[in-house]
Amino acid sequence: MQVFNAFMKVLRKRIGTAMIWVVIFLIISFTIANNADTGKLKFESTKMDICVFDEDNTEASKALTEFLGKKHNIVTVENDKDHILDALYYGRADYIMTIKEGYEQKLAAGDTEELFTSYHVHDSYEATLAENLTNEYVGTVNAYLIGGEEMSSALTKTEKALSQEVKVTTETFDKGKKSDGPDEKFFYFQYLPYVFISVMIVALCPVLLKLNQKEIKHRTNCSCITARSQSAQIILGSTVFVLAVWLIFMIAGAVMFGGIYTGRMWYAVLNSFIFIVISAGISILISAFSPAENVVNVIANIIGLGMSFLCGVFVEQNLLGDGVLNAARFLPAFWYIKANDMLAGTTGEVFSKSKLFEYMGIEALFAVAIFAAVIIVMKVNHDKAD
């Protein structure tokens, strides 16, 4: 077990550096999981953030602002072009409108044209929805006024009419699922492919590169240890490290959720385990090509970020184009996300155990293929050194 012992010795020396990465990626996972943009996925909370500048300041304009506030969230933005741009661009406000001066007067006179101005950076559902709402409001007040109502009673009746709610039921086709909508707990798992690939490459590669150093390699090669045994011992050493890192992330996850995993979460745990094995395989494969130590991080970013963006880790899979998804099928993270999406109920794909195991099986095949490649490359390297 000399190679294994040497692995551990090198690992002990570099554990500090490896831990820097583990901690950094824990911070990233926690930040993402706690702040994932889940609002879009929840029906009840599709409340927009609307900012209203009231230049008219009359009974009618106040009633409109109040009405918008009941249906949506009113946010405040400073009334200058730069602040408005920032708020819209960064999504702090979905819709920003100004009630022009003379609103009440025009409304009383039956004029419903251009009562407001709205700012937008690009066309969006939110803007259309907000515009529809204001048009509807104005149309309703106008209809009541034409119907012979006084302004104040028209405003009251409009508010009452517009407050009617339609009965909405959310159909769950998945009987095992407890809640409507996607389960937020799975968001922690969604981002793990990026984290695992990156952390494995940046933390494990330097250790393996040290073992691949000419002097150490030549010394090992001239011993009676076979190439296969060397590979096996390196893989064993890596396994110990991988298990440790995986446990750290799983325990951290459990702490974040405030208790041990339950129900379908265990499938996600299993899924993440398969993926960290794949990540370790990728890391060992990279180190077999002996890149310089200072470029390992750049490689980690290319593979980690690249695979994540193509496979739907950061951007939902159902938003990606078909061409991208077809290409992504040849990458393991695609299947990880497919399994996780099914568990979380993000895409509406109904949970089925056989499908889940099919996805995880494909992932496992990727792991086997990568490790087969590792053994071949190591064998070639060993023979070359001879």
Add this chain to the structure above:
Amino acid sequence: MFLHNFKYEILHSLRVKDLIFWLILFPIVLGAFFKIAFSGIYEKTEKFSTVPIAVVESTEDKIFHSVMDSIEQSDDPLFKVTYTDEEKAMDMLKKQKVLGIIRIDGKEKSLSVSGEGIEQTIIKSFLEQYAVQEQIITDTVMTDPQNVETVVSALNSEVSSTENIPLTEGDPDPYVSYFYNLIAMVALFGSVTGLHIAMENQANLHPLGARKNCSPTPKFVSLTASLLGSFVVQAVCVIVSVSYIAFVLKIDFGSRLPLVYVSGILGGILGVSMGFMVGSFGSMKEGAKSAICMSVSMLCCFFSGLMVGNMKALVAEKAPWFNEINPAALISDTFYCLEIYSGYDRYIEKNITMAIISVIFIIIGFLLTRRKKYASL
């Protein structure tokens, strides 16, 4: 002596071929991935498209039917309607062929959805709007029956109460910010080259440092020459990245591309300075210092939105001061300012902040490495 050191710093950087290769390859490969992944997303999410729905009628509602028909026949239809029975409608909803089922039972209308999002909200609002109009007509019939016709015609007339004011002529695609952050990351990766300068000037950390320390060249001169050499190399990396993203991937940086290069290069200088400062701290091994540089760069890019696009907005909400000092956010903000704002105030402000932070990093680096004497090595 300055020029000699400057020349050799550049030669030295160019000889670390694999680092330069990867630093240039990094934005090329990732940029291509971004371009592939994002092509089409904008169309799919931000632009308005028709929502498919199913209608199940337990009792016939002719008025509702004709309203739906007129919606479907408009130029830019809100809905694509399929009239069907309960079973088929549920099947379509399950397979996500429709996003909602409207059930009509007498006067009652209800909605079933399987997911929760903006499209479903549109269906719900439509139904509510329909109910409102019904209510208005009923109210008018109660109070002033002669007026019903005028009210109906008022309801049918199109209201366009809002005048839209476009705020910018730049490219509004929000996914552009990922490319901004990619350039920011390339710039901050300059910290690895900056790290080398500091390490290779300390006799206890590097053999080159030992050689340099016993030469008569003042440290200030050799360090400045090395720093300038690294700035040049890093500037080349940034120029290649920006050119590739602007001309090959055809990402629109607006009409002021030369200024994008200026800010990119300034970002590169900031990256090198950061590495120089980190390298000057303590006597840690290069591996550990490199890990610190890289991890800090990556965290900065993460909080600037390289991985999750809305992260910068989130930071702006919870800790706005951090966006003002986060190097990655500053770099990507300069590009954003050029794209969105017509004026230069914000752009200049961001660039000055970058310059100040760079100078602070360099001064700290100089202070930490100056006047070091080595009794033995």
